[in-house]
Amino acid sequence: MRELSYDVVTIGGGPAGMAAALAARENGAERVLIIERDRELGGILQQCIHNGFGLRRFEEELTGPGYAHRYIDMVKATDIDVWLDTTVLAAEPGGVITSVSPHAGMTVVRAKSVVYSMGCRERTRGAIRTPGSRPAGVFTAGAAQRMVNMEGYLPGKDVVIVGSGDIGLIMARRMTFEGAKVKAVFEIMPYSNGLTRNIVQCLEDFGIPLYLGHSVTAIHGKDRVTGVTVSKVNDRLEVIDGTAFDVSCDCVLLSVGLIPENELGRAAGLALDPVTSGAQVDQFRQTSIPGFFAAGNVLHVHDLVDWVSEEAAIAGRSAARHASGELPAAGPERSVTAGEGLRTVVPQRLSAFEPGKMSTRFYFRAAKPMGASLLQFWADGVLAFERKLRVVKPSEMIVADIPVRKIGDAQTLEFRVVPAPEKIEAEDAIEEEA
């Protein structure tokens, strides 16, 4: 059994792990390691062969592998160690990481700082309790995407997609390109959970119908899938009697949500946010376990990889500063909550600010779609800051920079989204850049 020491270790070599490792190295960490279980870096980006990545980060439109390779090249240009085909079995408080691989056997690494960057997994049929039989041909959209884009096999030829998450929408287009017939996308909510551009470019451009407010109530078939039964639902998401109809298909792809993959954290006693299913962090992305940071989809599910890279850079820098003892002491913690109109906020708490810090950035998910709205920041119950939002969609993250002077010494911070009192002019809606 090998034993080694590092300043910063990222668990996972996807976009978050790579960006965190690079930021750690740039901020003074001498020995940095990325542990990746797959045979190459890049994580889920490697199977996302469509374009649309990097508009914000690189100001150009890249494919998933294209975006990944920008970071892989940056990592290769440094002395960051990369272990591929290596699985972390445990990461214990204090920074003791046990990993295994076929080529190096079991290794114990002692890390001064650890960045959780394991990404997320797909919600399954079982989690949403779709009744029916259990034939072959039912796949999560991401598993099907891997088979099609990386292994070169197709999961079926007559496809029904359950849920309108982005991977499902992307797979609707991919399966159409591959020659399959995508019959419909069924979404139980009255609105889509995917990005607007994906609705347009992946469904509308190909004439694939999107049924909102429809639930797949049964999957049929003994050997292979033969079809599904679909019903309309009311505003309480209950099936409306008499609306059922059958759609024949030989393949069902599920795109019904993503769940941060926090099994390692859970085993170590990590405090989780019950809504994001990710860690509770402060503005440094430090978790409840000292020296353990989190970034990317393991922290909260992102809509754009660009935000992942940005968030991971924060976590990586903080990890480096923690390793060198420069990260400020947390001080008394202040809670940040998602109030009216919002479902999630990250970070969920604030530690003492670094000297000279002008603003701090918050990421939100809305609870429901809204038109013109105001994002409000309430400090100790007093409205301290307001920003106009042209439109609010649960599928798109809201990002806001709050000036430190507006936060002041407030102990409880709350954000809300409320309808705008009057119509907001389009010119006002241009998103503020940091």
Next chain:
Amino acid sequence: MAGSFGAGPVPDSADVVVIGGGVVGCAIARALSRFDLSVLMIERSPDVATGTSKANSGILHAGFDAEPGTWKARLNVQGARLYAELSEGLGIPRKATGSLVVAKDAAQMETVADLRHRGIDNGVPGLEIWSREQVLAHEPNISPDVAGALWAPTGAIVCPFLATVGFAENAIRNGVRIVTECAVTGLDVADRQVVAVQTTRGRVATRFVVNAAGLHSGEIARLAGDDSFTIKPRRGEYILFDRSVGQLVNTVLFPTPDKVSKGILVSPTVHGNVFIGPDATEIDDPEDRETTAGGLAGIIAGARRIMPTLPLGTAITEFAGLRAAAGKDFVIGPSPAARGLVHAAGIQSPGLTSAPAIGEVMVEVLQDVGLRLRSKASFVPVNPAKPRFHEMDRTTQAELIAADPLFGRVICRCETITEAEIVAAILAPCGARTVDGVKRRVRAGAGRCQGGFCGPRVTAILARELGIPVTAVRKDSADSWLFLSRADLEAGEGVHA
């Protein structure tokens, strides 16, 4: 005869043919493998344990339910004892959790007192009536309106798949041939004596046929002109929860039974999950394993009567199993229509528990109808232990990787299952041939992501180890192909249409 497993040809003849590779058939085959006989098992699916044995409660009942004097009463108690003796050697995961029948009022307390007396008559050891306080001390999450319970210390939980595979593997090691993807099409009877079994893979001459065909055992009997019993499939739905809530319950919790069934249970599984179910719906189609919205809602409501706060958000899968019910008791014994045909049919609950005892009793039944038995000195009663990586300490894990690097590659991250374990499960004497076969043997894909991550990887390993294309890898049943190639699609082909 050297044992074997797979979709090969059938031999021209066998001393005994066992029809059906469920837990009952496999336990019978293993019991027969102690003797100097050529034993052939035929199974319609690509794997054992694909009918009732793959979807049930996984409980080893203590034996207080059945009416004294029935096959159920006798074989349940005997079976529970046999598992305690055999499980370790055969590689069958078993946990002696005990079980509780929970009473909520005075009338139910009377019922559990009656159950205790019946259990004593059946020879069940150690039964006790527990007070409310004793129950709450043992099961802190149970409904606070519990009045008391019947405690059965010999109640236990078991892995039903590995029970079946454990019996099958041991049978194969002792010379039994198992031919899969082989369906029975006829029984040849001459002068009221069975003389051969007709199958989709050819004719097998034999004078002894064991009908362990589960849901299809009535049809098999009919092939010999025997209509002495009819199978009425009874479907039961289940919800399985993540291991993260495994601490919810420590023992098997039954409600106080009514006349129809044992009611909705809340129980741990031997792998650390929790399940609720089953309900009981009589159906016509012996292949109808659909769960229903109403059924799932019903078992949730039923389970809440025992365990008010169910972790529904941690559900990882729902499934339905079919009980092969033929009346009140098991159908065990010679066919009244054809000599040499013997039935182990109508094996509903407590069939899993009774299986090894059914194996023993079927040896006697065959002997009674003329099968001559000679013990085999070469019989090996146990299977070699298979390392379970995630259950081992770090030092042992490191040694395993040093000996076989594939132990260092984790394929199923939810359950921490390594490539070495998956390869071993495929190459074993009763080896996995399908993705679900791998899952049932080593739990790759049985966790919270339900194969979302490891499914494509397990498919690739199966293709490599079996020497078949990815497009020939199946999920479970003979026609459950998973993927097609781009060429198939361009040719306008369906999935292996």
